[in-house]
Amino acid sequence: MHGVKRGILISFEGVEGSGKTTQAKALAEWLSASKIPHIFVRDPGSTEIGEKIRGILLDRKNRGMHAKCEVLLFLAARSQLTYEVLLPALKEKKIVITDRFSDSTFAYQCYARGLPLRLVTVFNRFAAAGLKPDLTFLVEIEAAKRRERGKYVDRMETEAEGYHQKVQRGFELMAMRARKRYRILDGERSVDALHQEVVHHVKEILLRKGYKI
Ligand SMILES: Nc1ncnc2c1ncn2[C@@H]1O[C@H](COP(=O)(O)OP(=O)(O)OP(=O)(O)O)[C@@H](O)[C@H]1O
Ligand SMILES: [Mg+2]
Numbered sequence: 158m159h160g161v162k163r164g165i166l167i168s169f170e171g172v173e174g175s176g177k178t179t180q181a182k183a184l185a186e187w188l189s190a191s192k193i194p195h196i197f198v199r200d201p202g203s204t205e206i207g208e209k210i211r212g213i214l215l216d217r218k219n220r221g222m223h224a225k226c227e228v229l230l231f232l233a234a235r236s237q238l239t240y241e242v243l244l245p246a247l248k249e250k251k252i253v254i255t256d257r258f259s260d261s262t263f264a265y266q267c268y269a270r271g272l273p274l275r276l277v278t279v280f281n282r283f284a285a286a287g288l289k290p291d292l293t294f295l296v297e298i299e300a301a302k303r304r305e306r307g308k309y310v311d312r313m314e315t316e317a318e319g320y321h322q323k324v325q326r327g328f329e330l331m332a333m334r335a336r337k338r339y340r341i342l343d344g345e346r347s348v349d350a351l352h353q354e355v356v357h358h359v360k361e362i363l364l365r366k367g368y369k370i
Contacts, residue, residue, distance in 0.1 A: 160367040164247035166288065167359065168258040170328055171296035172321050174303040175344045176351065180296060181256045183352045184359060188252055191370060193363070195252035196242070200261070201234035204241045210234040228266040228277060232284040235259070239285045247288075252363075258290055260331050268327025269320050292362050294355060295332050297325070298344035 167184070169177040178199075185197040201211040210230050213219060235258070246253050259281050267274040300318055332339040340358050342351050363370050 161250050164249065164251045164253055165292065165362060165366055165368075166243065166247060166253045166255065166258075166290045167362075168255045168260065168290040168293045169296065170257060170260050170264070170293055171344065172298065172303060172324050172328075174306040175296040175298040176342075176348070177294075177296050178256050179348055180294065180342070180351055180355055181254050183348070184355050185254055187352070187356055187359075188254075193252055193368065193370065194250070195254060196246050197254045197256075198238060198242060199256040200238055200258050201231055202238070204234075204237045206237045207234040210237075224266065224270045224272055227270075228262060228272055228280075231262050231266070232280055235262075235281070236284040236286075239288055243288060244286065252359075255290070258293075259285060260290075260293060260328065263331060264324045264327035268330065269323035290338060291366075292358065293332075293335070293339050294342055294358075295328050295339055296342045296344040296351075297328075302345055 169181045171177050181197060185195060188195040199211075200207075201214060202208050210233055214222075214227065214230055214234075243253055243255075262277065262281060263274060266272045267277050300321060303321075332341055340354075342354060344351070360370060
């Protein structure tokens with residue numbers, strides 16, 4: 158890792174059931190097998206405080222939560238994750254894989270729920286210490302296919318289908334705006350085919366950043 162300045166932040170984004178966690182975990186296993194130091198986190202979550210906030214966000218009893226309360230809770234959890242886990246790991250030159258990050262907030266709370274993107278972007282920058290992913294995988298999937306993949310019962314997942322389409326559109330817009338860091342994956346391909354594609358892109362960035370693989 159001679160010449161490596163800091164670690165690499167890789168995020169997985171997409172609507173529920175698209176296959177983010179499946180691919181993020183497979184990547185973590187590949188990094189383990191390749192003996193490349195890394196951590197795997199989920200946002201919100203992966204700190205004691207963040208997991209408690211996640212519980213509040215996903216609790217079906219909290220249907221009355223205002224959109225502003227919701228976004229601030231997501232940012233609160235992300236802030237704790239950033240300072241407690243992400244920044245130290247990146248400083249230690251680890252690869253950080255995160256199951257969702259800031260773009261989920263922009264897609265769900267801004268594009269789909271209508272909160273002001275510019276303001277939330279500023280709050281998010283404050284919460285996440287300006288941290289941005291170096292590489293983002295957007296796993297895309299059609300609504301019908303998504304529904305076939307198991308039961309979705311937590312608070313976020315019981316939202317109307319139109320909402321998910323807006324979320325999907327939000328992710329697509331962000332991917333267009335940040336082409337350099339985005340890699341769009343066709344979530345309807347096999348788990349293995351997608352994993353090969355993920356590894357291909359990750360190898361590329363590892364080499365570019367000076368890692369030995
Ligand atoms: N490429 C694929 N082909 C078919 N099924 C898949 C594929 N990827 C994941 N699945 C299955 O679809 C379901 C959802 O996958 P996964 O949990 O990875 O999605 P997710 O995007 O993390 O969802 P969530 O947002 O709810 O956490 C799981 O049952 C998983 O086994
Ligand atoms: Mg998941």
